[in-house]
Every structure is written in C-alpha cells, then in structure tokens.
Amino acid sequence: MHEPAADTLREQRTEIISSMLHALGDEQLDHAQAQLDQLIEVTGLSADHPDILLFSVIIQIQRGQGLDALRYLNGLDENYCPDVRALCMYFLQDPLWESLATELADNDPRAHVRESMALLIGRQPAALAGAPA
Amino acid sequence: MSAVKHAFQELGKGIKDVADGIGHAVEGAVKTVGGALTLNPSLMKSGAKEFDSGVKQSVTGVGEAAGGLAGAAVGMSPVGAAVNAMTGGAASRLATGTFEGAASTINGGITGAEDIADGVAHGNFGEVAKGMVGVGQVAMLAVPGAGEGELAASAVAKSATTYLLKDSAKDQLASTVTGQQEPQQA
Numbered sequence: 001m002h003e004p005a006a007d008t009l010r011e012q013r014t015e016i017i018s019s020m021l022h023a024l025g026d027e028q029l030d031h032a033q034a035q036l037d038q039l040i041e042v043t044g045l046s047a048d049h050p051d052i053l054l055f056s057v058i059i060q061i062q063r064g065q066g067l068d069a070l071r072y073l074n075g076l077d078e079n080y081c082p083d084v085r086a087l088c089m090y091f092l093q094d095p096l097w098e099s100l101a102t103e104l105a106d107n108d109p110r111a112h113v114r115e116s117m118a119l120l121i122g123r124q125p126a127a128l129a130g131a132p133a
Numbered sequence: 134m135s136a137v138k139h140a141f142q143e144l145g146k147g148i149k150d151v152a153d154g155i156g157h158a159v160e161g162a163v164k165t166v167g168g169a170l171t172l173n174p175s176l177m178k179s180g181a182k183e184f185d186s187g188v189k190q191s192v193t194g195v196g197e198a199a200g201g202l203a204g205a206a207v208g209m210s211p212v213g214a215a216v217n218a219m220t221g222g223a224a225s226r227l228a229t230g231t232f233e234g235a236a237s238t239i240n241g242g243i244t245g246a247e248d249i250a251d252g253v254a255h256g257n258f259g260e261v262a263k264g265m266v267g268v269g270q271v272a273m274l275a276v277p278g279a280g281e282g283e284l285a286a287s288a289v290a291k292s293a294t295t296y297l298l299k300d301s302a303k304d305q306l307a308s309t310v311t312g313q314q315e316p317q318q319a
C-alpha cells in the first residue's frame with residue numbers, strides 16, 4: 001500500500017522523467033537539462049548519483065561536448081559509473097572503449113552494468129541468453 | 134597489374150572502413166553534430182515512448198515495463214540497445230524511487246568530487262573541467278571539430294583511459310599507442 005504523498009511524488013518524478021526523455025528525443029537539450037535539474041531537486045539526489053549522472057552525460061554527448069563529460073568522469077573514482085564512462089568513450093570514438101566495455105561485461109559485479117556493456121559490444125547478455133524464447 | 138590494383142583497392146577500402154569508424158558500424162543509431170558523434174535522437178524518442186507506455190500499462194508504476202533490457206536487445210544496434218538498457222533502467226529506478234537505497238553509497242564512491250560537484254549541479258561541465266587536475270592532455274583540448282576529433286580520441290587513449298583500465302589493458306595501451314610513456318629504468 002502506498003501513501004498518497006508517496007504516490008504524488010512518484011507521479012511527479014514520472015512526469016519529469018518523461019518530459020526529459022521526450023526533450024532528448026526532440027533535441028531540446030536545454031529543456032532536457034532543466035528537467036534533469038528539476039529531477040535533482042525533487043529527488044534530493046546528488047548530481048553525481050549514477051542514475052542522474054547518466055542523463056547529464058547523455059545531454060553533454062548530444063551537445064557534442066562528450067569530451068567535457070569524459071573529463072569530469074575521469075575526475076571521479078575509477079570504479080564509479082564505469083559503464084557511463086565506456087559509453088562516453090564510445091561516442092568520442094576512443095579506440096579503447098571496447099576493451100573497457102568488455103572488461104565490464106565480463107567482470108563487473110553489478111548485473112545491470114554487465115548487461116548494458118554486453119549489449120554495447122554486441123553480445124547477448126547472459127540475462128537474455130538463458131531466457132525462454 | 135590487376136592483382137596490385139586489387140590490393141590497393143582493398144587497402145583503400147580498409148582505410149575507408151577505419152575512417153568511417155563507429156558511425157559506419159552502427160548506421161542509423163548515431164549521427165555527427167559539429168564533428169562529434171552523438172546518439173540519434175529518434176532512439177531517445179523511442180525510449181520516451183516506451184517509458185510512457187510502461188507507465189500506462191503498469192499498475193504498480195513503471196517497473197520492468199519502462200523499457201530497458203528486454204526491449205533493448207530486439208532489433209536495435211548495439212549502441213542503441215545499450216543506451217536503451219542504461220536509460221531505461223535509470224529512468225525506472227528514478228521513477229519508482231528505488232534509487233533511495235543506493236543514495237548512501239554515493240558519497241563514499243567519489244574521490245575529490247566535492248570540489249566539482251557544484252559545477253555539475255549547474256550542468257556546466259565546461260566550468261568543471263577548468264578546475265580539474267589529472268586529466269593531462271585531454272583537459273587542454275577544445276571540444277573537437279571534424280579534424281580535431283581524431284586528435285581528441287588519440288589523446289584520450291594516451292591519458293584519460295590510464296585512469297580506467299586494469300593493468301593488462303594498460304600494457305596493451307603502452308604497446309600500441311604510447312611507446313614513449315613507459316617509465317625509464319635507472
């Protein structure tokens with residue numbers, strides 16, 4: 001059972017996220033950034049929270065400023081959001097993106113990182129390989 | 134002569150394949166903006182629609198219906214599938230509030246982020262980058278134009294990825310890209 005206030009917050013977050021995703025799809029990057037800022041405010045999360053940071057980096061990539069995003073990511077702990085870093089390197093066409101993504105797909109302790117990196121290198125993730133057709 | 138000509142044609146084709154790079158391999162999933170590779174916005178739009186559909190279909194919230202891995206793997210390019218999985222997962226966690234359990238781990242996972250968090254909070258990566266140390270040549274590069282992109286990628290290979298890779302990959306890097314970066318033995 002959910003409390004009404006919690007449901008309201010969830011609806012608010014959902015609306016903001018939807019608006020942000022549509023803005024990204026419509027190439028309205030300033031609006032996407034504004035929605036992300038609002039999401040940070042509503043959730044109380046740090047701008048460096050992995051789920052927030054991902055969208056910050058994607059917005060930067062879409063602005064053609066992936067290099068700035070990579071500079072920032074390189075200032076964080078090397079084990080922090082390595083999947084986002086690999087994605088950033090991919091868009092920068094850094095030739096080493098693939099070795100990092102492969103390393104993460106094979107060995108990262110987090111299932112969602114292994115899965116997304118497996119997809120990035122064109123491999124079927126284990127989570128799907130064992131799933132019924 | 135024809136064999137030589139054929140060899141040169143093949144060589145030219147190989148060079149072209151390299152030059153086309155990632156964009157060639159995932160045609161449709163990416164596009165170039167000002168010389169920089171970006172994601173095709175249509176993929177994000179598709180993800181947004183999946184997210185909306187998940188919200189409408191799920192009684193308990195967006196949950197698994199928000200897109201992500203299962204949808205990502207079907208009929209998409211690798212990068213499209215990966216971005217779909219990453220953004221779908223993040224969007225789902227943010228919407229459902231499951232991010233809260235991970236929040237306490239954030240501060241402990243960052244080294245030196247306190248100095249630059251304000252810049253990110255305002256979405257200004259450029260300002261943030263100005264104050265950073267340890268990024269070497271990458272920090273001195275402008276956002277790449279068409280000609281500078283290769284230089285940027287090369288510099289990233291030389292310095293930025295030093296922070297990212299384990300020893301085996303570093304060895305590979307040293308042997309293939311930066312022969313002079315190995316420390317001199319006394």
